[in-house]
Amino acid sequence: MIKVGIVGATGRMGQALIRACLGTSGMLLAAAVERKGSPSVGKDAGELTGLLKLNLPVIDDLAQAISDLDVVIDFTRPEASMEHLVVCRDNGKRFVIGTTGFSDEQKAVIEQSASTIPIILAPNMSVGVNLCLKLLEIAAKVIGEQTDIEIIEAHHRHKVDAPSGTALRMGEVVADALGRDLRECAVYGREGYTGERDRKSIGFSVIRAGDIVGEHTVMFADEGERVEIIHTASSRMTFAKGAMRAATWLMDKPAGIYDMQDVLGLKV
Numbered sequence: 172m173i174k175v176g177i178v179g180a181t182g183r184m185g186q187a188l189i190r191a192c193l194g195t196s197g198m199l200l201a202a203a204v205e206r207k208g209s210p211s212v213g214k215d216a217g218e219l220t221g222l223l224k225l226n227l228p229v230i231d232d233l234a235q236a237i238s239d240l241d242v243v244i245d246f247t248r249p250e251a252s253m254e255h256l257v258v259c260r261d262n263g264k265r266f267v268i269g270t271t272g273f274s275d276e277q278k279a280v281i282e283q284s285a286s287t288i289p290i291i292l293a294p295n296m297s298v299g300v301n302l303c304l305k306l307l308e309i310a311a312k313v314i315g316e317q318t319d320i321e322i323i324e325a326h327h328r329h330k331v332d333a334p335s336g337t338a339l340r341m342g343e344v345v346a347d348a349l350g351r352d353l354r355e356c357a358v359y360g361r362e363g364y365t366g367e368r369d370r371k372s373i374g375f376s377v378i379r380a381g382d383i384v385g386e387h388t389v390m391f392a393d394e395g396e397r398v399e400i401i402h403t404a405s406s407r408m409t410f411a412k413g414a415m416r417a418a419t420w421l422m423d424k425p426a427g428i429y430d431m432q433d434v435l436g437l438k439v
């Protein structure tokens with residue numbers, strides 16, 4: 172059995188992760204961790220998820236449980252994930268990170284830690300989004316130079332980072348395929364007298380509303396025709412199942428930094 176620790180256990184993704192873990196044969200939910208001061212600490216992880224009692228109380232310190240875990244899955248906040256990274260690194264444990272919104276400095280620390288432990292860092296663990304990333308690479312190479320490229324994403328009202336990690340990764344994939352640097356060509360929202368569009372720019376538009384799980388559209392617009400690659404997530408279970416697949420895949424991997432393209436064998 173793979174012994175799994177889930178941090179952010181009572182969050183939107185944490186709840187889906189617990190359900191996915193319990194529904195995956197070969198996996199054992201061995202720890203459910205929340206932030207210090209959370210009202211969930213001490214309550215049963217199964218009952219909090221609306222399931223049967225698991226006799227697994229939510230704890231508030233990953234370090235308490237780490238020696239008993241094979242892999243830690245973290246969908247929380249960048250600052251929290253950075254703390255959990257240190258616990259995993261110091262204890263030689265595999266780490267699956269779904270959190271988004273990291274700074275460049277935080278990403279550099281994650282990459283350094285991957286010289287010691289195996290880490291998966293992926294802004295979107297759904298199979299469909301990762302297939303879309305591959306399709307985007309092809310589309311950018313075929314029609315990217317002649318088209319205007321715009322990325323539109325929509326998420327629920329509680330999301331705290333923008334654009335989404337997925338939208339940014341989509342932008343990076345397209346920019347890389349075209350030999351552009353996203354840091355130089357990205358345009359984040361437009362307002363006022365903007366002037367005409369810079370043909371080499373990649374535009375980002377963000378919607379935050381209601382309970383939208385996650386929608387991403389990448390538009391390649393020419394005169395006379397337009398290609399759109401669209402992904403719509405209708406349930407968080409798609410991300411949670413991807414995280415279980417990632418954790419299982421990581422079990423026999425050496426130290427290093429990986430993403431879902433590695434897990435799904437899409438890197439060629």
Ligand SMILES: NC(=O)C1=CN([C@@H]2O[C@H](COP(=O)(O)OP(=O)(O)OC[C@H]3O[C@@H](n4cnc5c(N)ncnc54)[C@H](OP(=O)(O)O)[C@@H]3O)[C@@H](O)[C@H]2O)C=CC1
Pocket residue numbers: 178179180181182183184185204205206207209246247248251268269270271272293294295296297336410
């Ligand atoms: N890679 C992927 O496929 C996906 C990634 N995400 C990303 O996952 C992250 C979480 O999203 P979501 O579940 O919607 O957010 P939520 O706010 O619902 O959940 C985050 C959870 O983390 C908890 N938390 C915060 N700090 C700590 C800490 N120090 N230790 C332990 N737990 C902590 C929060 O507790 P409290 O609420 O009490 O503060 C909360 O329960 C986001 O960055 C999101 O973008 C989301 C979906 C898919």
Ligand SMILES: O=C(O)C1=N[C@H](C(=O)O)C[C@H](O)C1
Pocket residue numbers: 271294295326327330334335336337338384385386
């Ligand atoms: O916060 C979310 O909900 C999601 N976040 C991820 C992101 O930022 O890309 C993935 C997914 O779209 C849901």
